Amino acid sequence: MIRLLLPSLLAACLAFSPLAAQEAQWRHGAALLDQPKYPADFKRFEYVNPDAPKGGMVRLGAQGTFDSFNIVVAGVKGSPEQGLGLIYETLTTSSLDEPSASYGLLAEAFAHPDDYSSVSFRLRPEARWHDGKPVTVDDVIFSFETLKANSPTYAFYYGNVTKAERMGEREVKFTFDQKGNRELPQIMGQLLILPKHWWEGTAPDGRKRDVTQTTLEPPLGSGPYRLKSFEPGRTATYERVKDYWGETLNVNVGTNNFDEIRYEYYRDATVLLEAFKGDRIDFRSENSARNWATGYNFPAQQEGRVILEEFPLRASGVMQAFVLNLRRDKFKDSRVRRAFNLAFPYEEINKTIFSGQYERVSSYFHGLEIASSGLPDGQELAILESVRDKVPAQVFTTAYANPVSDSPEAVRNNLREADKLLREAGWELKDRRRVNAKGETLTVELLAASPNDERVFLPYKASLDRLGIVTSVRTVDDVQYVNRTRSFDFDIVSNVWGQSLSPGNEQREFWGSQAAQREGSRNLAGIADPGIDALIDRVIFAKDRAELVAATKALDRVLLAHEYMVPQWTYLKQRTARWDRFGRPETPPRYGASGFPTVWWYDEAKAAKTGAPR
Numbered sequence: 001m002i003r004l005l006l007p008s009l010l011a012a013c014l015a016f017s018p019l020a021a022q023e024a025q026w027r028h029g030a031a032l033l034d035q036p037k038y039p040a041d042f043k044r045f046e047y048v049n050p051d052a053p054k055g056g057m058v059r060l061g062a063q064g065t066f067d068s069f070n071i072v073v074a075g076v077k078g079s080p081e082q083g084l085g086l087i088y089e090t091l092t093t094s095s096l097d098e099p100s101a102s103y104g105l106l107a108e109a110f111a112h113p114d115d116y117s118s119v120s121f122r123l124r125p126e127a128r129w130h131d132g133k134p135v136t137v138d139d140v141i142f143s144f145e146t147l148k149a150n151s152p153t154y155a156f157y158y159g160n161v162t163k164a165e166r167m168g169e170r171e172v173k174f175t176f177d178q179k180g181n182r183e184l185p186q187i188m189g190q191l192l193i194l195p196k197h198w199w200e201g202t203a204p205d206g207r208k209r210d211v212t213q214t215t216l217e218p219p220l221g222s223g224p225y226r227l228k229s230f231e232p233g234r235t236a237t238y239e240r241v242k243d244y245w246g247e248t249l250n251v252n253v254g255t256n257n258f259d260e261i262r263y264e265y266y267r268d269a270t271v272l273l274e275a276f277k278g279d280r281i282d283f284r285s286e287n288s289a290r291n292w293a294t295g296y297n298f299p300a301q302q303e304g305r306v307i308l309e310e311f312p313l314r315a316s317g318v319m320q321a322f323v324l325n326l327r328r329d330k331f332k333d334s335r336v337r338r339a340f341n342l343a344f345p346y347e348e349i350n351k352t353i354f355s356g357q358y359e360r361v362s363s364y365f366h367g368l369e370i371a372s373s374g375l376p377d378g379q380e381l382a383i384l385e386s387v388r389d390k391v392p393a394q395v396f397t398t399a400y401a402n403p404v405s406d407s408p409e410a411v412r413n414n415l416r417e418a419d420k421l422l423r424e425a426g427w428e429l430k431d432r433r434r435v436n437a438k439g440e441t442l443t444v445e446l447l448a449a450s451p452n453d454e455r456v457f458l459p460y461k462a463s464l465d466r467l468g469i470v471t472s473v474r475t476v477d478d479v480q481y482v483n484r485t486r487s488f489d490f491d492i493v494s495n496v497w498g499q500s501l502s503p504g505n506e507q508r509e510f511w512g513s514q515a516a517q518r519e520g521s522r523n524l525a526g527i528a529d530p531g532i533d534a535l536i537d538r539v540i541f542a543k544d545r546a547e548l549v550a551a552t553k554a555l556d557r558v559l560l561a562h563e564y565m566v567p568q569w570t571y572l573k574q575r576t577a578r579w580d581r582f583g584r585p586e587t588p589p590r591y592g593a594s595g596f597p598t599v600w601w602y603d604e605a606k607a608a609k610t611g612a613p614r
Contacts, residue, residue, distance in 0.1 A: 026111045026122065029092075029103035032182070032502050032545070036101045038250075047097050047589040048254025048599050054240070056602020057260040058582070059613065061272050061281040064478055065233040065265050068214035071192070072150050080236050083263050087221030087238070091121050091140070092189030093251050096592030096599075099315050100502040102186055103251050106135055106193055106222070112185045116176070119185035123170040128245040129195050129222050137172045140164065142196035144174070144188075146211055152520045156509055160184055180541050183504040195220045224256035237262040254585075257601035267478070269452050279579060279613060283596055286575040288452070289354035296577055305610045307580050310573040315591035317368035317499035320361055321565035322446075322460075322492050326526040327517075330442060331491075334392075335425040337563040339418035340492075343463045344566050347406040353455055358569035360402055364556045365499045367572045370549050372557040374399050379550035383538055384557070390531030392561040400560040402567055418467055434468035441470055444491045447484065448475040453494065486520045494568065495524055503552055507536045511559060525564045532558060581607040 029036040044050050066080045071088070091107040104110065107121035127135035141164045147154040148161075160176050161184070167173045174188045198220040199211045209215070218227040224246070228239040238261045246252050264281060266272040273291055275281050277298050286292050292308075300306040324331040324340060331337060350358050363371035376384050376396065384395060405411045419429065427434045427442050434442040444464065446457045457473045464471040476484070484490055497510055506522075508515060513528040515521035535555040542548035574593040582596075583603040589595045 026109040028109060029101060030186075031098060031101040034545075036103070037098050038095065038101075038103065042250055044250055044253035045095055045097065045589075047585055047587065047592070047595070049583075049585045049601070050254045052254050052257045052583070052599075052601040053604075054257055054601070055259050056581070056604070056607070057262060057613070058258050058597050058600075058602070059262045059264060059280065059282045060597075061275060061284055062263050062265050063267065063269055063272055065267060066236075067232060068216065069219050069227070070211065070213070070215050072146055072194070072211050073214060080230075080263060080265075083225075083227070083236050083238050083261070084219070086225035086261065087219060087223045087227065088192050088194070089221070089223045089246075090190050090192055092186070095251075096589030096595060099591055100500070102189055105246070105249070105251060107189070110185070110189060115179040116181055116184060117179045118173055118175045119188050120167060120171055120173045121189070122168075123172070125170060126245055127222060129198070129220055130226050130241060131198070131220060133195075133197060135193060135222055136196075137166045137168075137170065139193055139196045140172045140191065141166065142199075143194040144191055146194065146199075147192070150212055152518060153509075156515060156518065156521065157187065157505070159514075160505075161188065181505070182542075183540065187505060193222065195222070224252070225261065228260065233265060235262065235264050255598050257599075258597060259602075261597065269450060276577065279611075282581060282613065283576065283578040285594075286577055289357040289571070292575050293355040293357065300579070301577075305580055306577060308575070308577050309594075310575050311588060311594040313367065313572050313574055313593055315501055316593075317363075317365045317371065317501075318361065318496060318570050319364040319366060319499065319565075320496045320568045320570055321494070322568065323495050323524045323565055324492055325488060325490055325524070326528075326564065327488055328491060330444075333425040334563045335421040336427070337566075339421045339425075339467070340464070341563060341566045342403045342414040342418035342421070343460070343467055343469075344403075345405050345411065345459055345463050346402070346569065347404065348411075349456055349459055350569060353459075354569070358571055361567040361570050362400070362402055364497075364559050365503070365552060366567075366570055368499060368501060370501065370503070370552040370556070372400070372553040372560070376554065376557060379546060380553045380557075383535070383551055383554045387531050387534050390529075390534060391558045395557050395561045400557065415463075415466060422467065429468045432468055433470060442468070443470040443472075446471065446473045447481070447490045447493045448473060449478070449481040449494075451475055456494075485524060488519070488524070488526065493524065497522065502548065504540050507539055507555070512536055527559075527562075527564055529562070532562075579613070580610045581613075 028040040029038060062082060068079050071079055071084050089106050091105060092102040093105040095101050095103065106123060106127050108124040109122045110119060112119040123135060123137065129135060144164045148158050160178055160181065161174050162177045163175050165173050176184050199209050201209060203209055203217055216232055224241055224244045225238040226241055228237045230236040240256060240259050264275065266275060273295055276284050296308055301308065324337050326332060346360055350356055365371040384391065403414045405414055422434060426436050446461060448454055448457055454473060454475060461471040461473055485493055509522045511523060511527045511532055513533050515523035516526045516528040535551060535558060538551035539548065539555055542551050576594050581603060582600050584600045589599065
């Protein structure tokens, strides 16, 4: 399950275990099909430093811009989602040393019946908004109804929740339209809580607030930080709330250590890197292999004032790929889609552009134990047999493999195979152009979100051109890219889907039929297949861990067999660069990668040696 704190923000998954008794019982935390690691009276998470000093500032970089602080509706230029996650809180929160566990945050306890037909939360009496007013059941119901009514993403995510109702002064209940879905209780635990009284009130300028409109008025939250200052589209600074109601909660001990967290926004990735090297940014995660190999060779790094470090990604997998838009007739034949994979010169790109750092994605759950491999057997085979009439026959006989282009001969062989498949699909080569029986030319546009994408897109274009596919590369600005992908107005784009160790309801949003035509969904490919839908349900309604793993492998195997996408590459570590001004616990949280900035702190002694920020 992927946590949905904000529509684009991917985080750790949460889940609940079955109750021993028939009637629901209140509990402090839970884990998927197991017991939570921490007991009801735990004092803190083991991976934090309870004596971490409070103070200092950290400056973080973000690519893009913003014109609204309202997370309910998207601005034309977007919202500063990173910082808003510091202001608002959810009913429950996750630990970073368990793959799928949750504990109470705004809610002190939660309960659900054995059949998972509902979930109830009991709010903490001490929970407060920054204006001192209590967080109430009315706030929870308002948040649920507002997000579901105004956000297509949340409407889909909460589609199985029929109602939210007050059950007491501090108790709220969510009722579901189905039973047996283990994830629905914890999905509601992730509900972002908004202040009803603030949104229904009046702004300082006398204007009535409207939750359906964009706004740059600093929002009211209940979290550890509040918005201190900002320049629209350029920077936003958040300050630690000194009288934060949840400061001493066990789930918060040792966290939220910086007095200020500032986000600096840049529209260009190259400028963003230069800002770090110019000491305008303190910490960054690097997703470019080229930058990691050559971009940090500058004096501060050579002197040890800048530190490069990698952290393993143990709890997150990925599907990163070129997405072929199945809503276009030209991509409806799987032989055409396979031809596009055969034409992708991955090995050449990895060697010449990425310095050989990457491995190719070979699963929709790449990097996790739930990824398929070899041929199906055991419980996975039994699950596939139950949908045999709805899935490609080759899933039973042929293990999926990406084509390999590691030599000139291999490249030629792949292009020959691609040519053969295209001809079989009705696309002949005439006058160096691929045409069908109607005389239509096979043309595709590779839509790029950044000029940096062109270094990968252009070699791919050259390979497709060799097949007679008339290919263009178009780079557009952030607003155009978001609007075109949101409305599915593209041939091919590049996209990433984060995956967790416990997949669930988010798979409907990624690959389910209901999301295929819903604008703004994560199902960019437009996958609408009854076999896929059936397997997603097997994942969601799995009764134990073994069934969950088997069902996920079956789903993965069928998705791959359809050749919906051209898999790209990944690196199963978080690359980080930082100015050496910070301290951290001796052992990072097992499933939290670097854990920055959550469990880190400002180190005055290190900062003195490194030099004051510019």
